[in-house]
Amino acid sequence: MVIVSSAFISKALSSPNLKDLRQIHALVITLNLEHSDFFSGKLIDKYSNLKDPHSSLSVFKRASSPPKNVYLWNSIIRALSHNGLSTKALDFYKKLREHNVSPDKYTFPPVVKACAGLLDKEMGDWVYGEIVELGFGSDLYVGNAVVDMYSRMGLLGRAREVFDEMPVRDIVSWNSLISGCSYHGCYEEAVGVYRELRSSWVVPDSFTVTSVLSAFGNLEGVKEGEGVHGFVVKLGVGSVVVVNNGLLSMYLKLRRLRDARRVFDEMVVRDSVTYNTMICGYFNLEMYEESVKMFLENFDQFKADILTVSSILRACGHLRDLRLAKYVHEYMMRGGFVVGTTVGNILIDVYAKCGDMIAARDVFKGMECKDTVSWNSIINGYIQSGDVLEAMQLFKMMMIMDERADHITYLMLVSVSTRLTDLKLGRGLHCNVTKSGFCSDVSVSNALIDMSAKCGEEGDSLQIFNSMESKDTVTWNMVISACVRSGDFATGLQVTTQMRNSGVVPDMATFLVILPMCASLAAKRLGKEIHCCLLRFGYESELRIGNALIEMYSKCGCLKSSLKVFEHMSRRDVVTWTGMIYAYGMYGEGEKALAAFADMEKNGVVPDNVVFIAIIYACSHSGLVEEGLACFEKMKTQYMIEPTMEHYACVVDLLSRSQKISKAEEFIQTMPIKPDASIWASLLRACRTSGDMEIAERVSKKIIELNPDDPGYSILASNTYAALRKWDKVSLIRKSLKDKQIKKNPGFSWIEVSNRVHVFRAGDVSAPQSEAIHKSLEILYSLMAKEGYIPDSREVSQNLEEEEEKRRLVCGHSERLAIAFGLLNTEPGTPLQVMKNLRVCGDCHEVTKLISRIVGREILVRDANRFHLFKDGTCSCKDRW
Template sequence: MPNRTSTVPPHPLHERDARRPPRVLVPCRAFSASRLSCRPGATQWPRGARRALPLHAHASLPEQCRPLLSPSSSPLLRSPPPRRNRSRNRRYAMRKPRPPLPPWPRRRLLRTPRACGSTRTSRSACSTTCSARALTRTPRRTSSLSRPARAPGTVLRPRSFTDNDMVAWNCLLRGYAQEGGDEDLLRDFFARMPSRDSVSWNTVLSWCVVNGEYDEAIAVFREMLASQECQPDRVTLVSVVSAIAYLGALAHGLWAHAYVFRKCIEVEEKLSSALINMYSKCGFIEGAVYVFDNVGGKRSLDTWNAMLAGFTANGYSERALELFTRMESTRLMPNKITFNTVLNACSHGGLVEEGMKYFQRMSRFYGIEPDIAHYGCMVDLFCRAGMFEKAEEIIQTMPMEPDASMLKALLGACRTHKNLELGKKVGHRLIEAAANDHAGYVLLSNIYALDGNWGGVHKVRKLMLDRGVLKTPGSSSVELNGVIHEFISGDKSHSRKRDIYKMLGEICQQLKSSGYTPDTSQVLLDIDDEDVKESSLALHSEKLAIAFGLISTAPGTPIRVVNNLRICGDCHNAIKLISKIYGRCIIVRDANRFHHFRKGSCSCGDYWGMLL
């Protein structure tokens, strides 16, 4: 008797479709058992579904729907698809980018949750699809962060889920976080979750870091540890370490690194790069070198770039170039980020010839075409060295228009080297190119102040006021016992203000005894009284932070200061002497780089005077 068991003939497009991810996979998951007749041999499909569902989609369908594609339902499989569908698939395969989803599943999924079925599988799938749609389409009216709470007909409401349906809860939480918007709505939704896993916590931590809420990220991490709902993983620590890096809180960073060792968490590529970046931005370059030297396996390009950037930012230009030579010996191909860091190292170290050599080498030897960032590094390199002709030649010959950072570098060089006429031209060009950036107005007003043109200073400040541009107030912070103490110029709000100002007076006396004279040219105000200018310089936030560090830490311990603006020339010279008088290593991180003051000298080689 012949064997009547026969295999299902392959679909004409099956092999081609198997090489291509399904286009309608996610919407098809939203069909529930209540919407489909999930019986072996069933031949009834929802209208339009048979034409849109590829054969290979059955691997990801819910369990209730898989019998529809079993061999027993051969009437569904043996009938060839319409010719129109075949030609349409050919057109889809030729299109780039991928065509949008068919309209029928979107209309069905964007109805109320009841229309998508009542099973847990279909609710989770529907929330995933709606969140994905909200994330990939441009909002028309309001921010999509508030869309889940304000448009219950579009995205599932939390009360539609069961308490243990973590997939659906996390999908909507991710929709809140990735779309941006109202922070209160995100907090409220996170607080109302019946339970939270590592995905939930990592989503909120990532949102805090992306949106600059670094203090909040640390607080959320502490809450995560206290809740004991789940253990932090590598993704958690990458976000936390990134927040610590921005704050410059070394004590927090050391604790986080120790936590990695205690929990035996694997230090893979992203976590190792984050740790190197954290130690570098905290001014603890030895810690960054330790992490780099103990990376297991082959180092990735991101790890090399992080270490190069750490050496560059901390003023170790020669060590950065030595590390790049070491990387070349491993035959690892550098990228644009690598050469951007190398050129920055040459710029910070005043290595003009080396910078020109590497700039030519990146295109001739590695075939990397320089972009605006690389040209900006070369302009900054020539500006720091006072080679204005070379800098202008780069700007005129490069194949793109100069950006704001390039003009800032040129304008800062004009201020440092007293090239006032060129500085005025560049300054006016800068405030027109970046009308909302306060740095251009401040630099241009400083140029006029150095020239003694106070009328020009008032005009620039009035223009700044008319355009609604606000200057960022300068502040300096010091971390002590896990607490960050922040100071502004002339600050008297600290609880130990009497001790701080007493130490500040002692510092001023010691500086004068050492022959130090305040650089009153740094006071760019229309003030004739030199004593008032000296008093103004003494109350800068950097000096207040250092005074607090001297009275709060043991003798011989380093003092780490984080400044949100560029350090001024008077503070730079004063801190060099303070490090020598008190025998302290003072590490200052400003908006551009690190300054390691030891025994009366600075790691930057006094190349601090220009903006990047």
């Protein structure tokens, strides 16, 4: 009876489904066969194959206990390991050892696999030690399992060692090694092992091919991938789905769309990986329409999973296709798709991108497990849709709910405070960042540097910069830009030098920060060096770099270099032309500026409001009144550009400079917007030059009434009253400036002599070679006096008792010191180039003209407004400045 039943059960066990298996199991129990190691072992195996490891476990527990038969132990360990219960499998291995059962060579592969599944390196090493100790180290199957384990753990060297020590290897050994390399991104190594394999006696199989294809997909230069495609056919694995999926993936990664499409079309059997590979592949190539099309044409052919859905939804985000997003969302819900955290986060982002914040909020509310990304996505959604208040509200909620903010949260919020120039908010965030330890994140610190700078707190920027342990290119760019923004060029230069010495690789932004700094400083030498640097880094053909170079060279006094850069540019936009036109303007080359403007129009470049400022400015500095006015008209009527305050100021300047004072005044009266201090100041300067003190006084009164923020305008008015000797008014203005705690921008000049910049302040006696400078100036004054020069003290603003004292102050204007220093320290005849942060005063202008004749030198002076080239007693500005 028992013998008949055993035979029957043995046969019945050959191919059962789960229902049949349970019946057989019941039969085994009723026949009292459950203590038979043979039947128990069979049942454990069968349950395991049907992915029911818990039933396997209960069979094991009811079997003879403690089991002595290693076969039973092997079965249960295998059942657990194969079904992903790695920890349990390892526990059973330990129990086996405790019961003093001797493992055999069949015990180890599942145990090793369990270690691999847990990526537990220590346990892996321990098990491998046991294997070697018990003498199973040379077994092929055990060895393969170990190679695979180390491969999966990314310990590729260790895997290779074990591989090399194996006395026998087969294709599985090779495949384990190759797939390990591929999986861990060591594509060259994967291909290397593949080549070794090809030159051995072992024949590759479909597993080999699939593993190595994924490596070829990531190696653009290597053409062997194509060979593999042919080889696939030769091996006879051309119809294996997984192999074709590998080919598809490779071709898509290499952007070989036609090949991918051909493989796809010729596939007889496809699986969901096939469709996902196509959908994700198109998505990664930013071919969102194709990705979506692939899904819509085949969504009934396979079961969409998280990969499908995340690609398609993100494609909807890029395409701003709200309808499709909602459709896919619905399709997911209908199909019983569980919206987990990741997919929920994608949905929030997609709805936000498509502008449906209500839908985004609904998804957010409905999510059971929110993570930081969920909060970031919804906050970012509100920021992008312009609802900063709601975004901040959510951030507060996040803090209250003790939800962890990450570096991206802070990055987003800091950029909001930057955009709003909200220093209070920014500083609050800075505190949070410091408290939560994110100040070690470079990008967050960079954002804080930028925020402080744009809120006008250069000091904060520098402090953050100095406290940073690691800095990247953006950090340096930001801090230099902070210095430039606040006018602290000295620190800007220092940081630039540090950056160049630090070995950080500059990017385009670096040059776009440093070049304007060189322009402001007229640091010709540094500018040229930077030009060389950017050639070395290959940025010379960039449009914005070209534009910056034009500006840098023109402001450094090298108009010719500007022109050279301009001529070499392959593409030119409005900014390029504006740069050239402005450059010509600064040098008093109004005709050339007009020609450039016409050229620009001929080249089909549409002018914007800025280029009109440049051209009117150019006309203004060359006395081309009619032409300038014509440009102004053209802007309004032909190009329909509404003039701004700056345009009106330019026109007033244009008229005033040419002494058409009444016309200028008339023009101001017809302005459709209320003229500000800059407009009146232009007129006032003209009155001062022409000596029209009646209008000057009237205009000064207007300026004072406007109470301008810029102290320069008030000082101009004050100087007018000083010239009229109305000292009460002067002291009144001075007092109001003092009350507002505004200090006059101190004037200074600088000159570059033998590669060093020397700075001079008005009346500065501590300057280098001060005595020699004063002595040589005295000599020059006496020579000038012989030519009939009388110092003009109108520019002096203080009510000083002694006329002599006034003269001393005039003599002390910083540009004269710089010029004298230049004369003393260069060979006779060398041209001088002096920079000044304010405008040159009338008396200094006169003096410089005379000096240029007396010493026979060209003196180029760049003031806040333009260039003056002094030569043989005349100036290129033709006294219009």
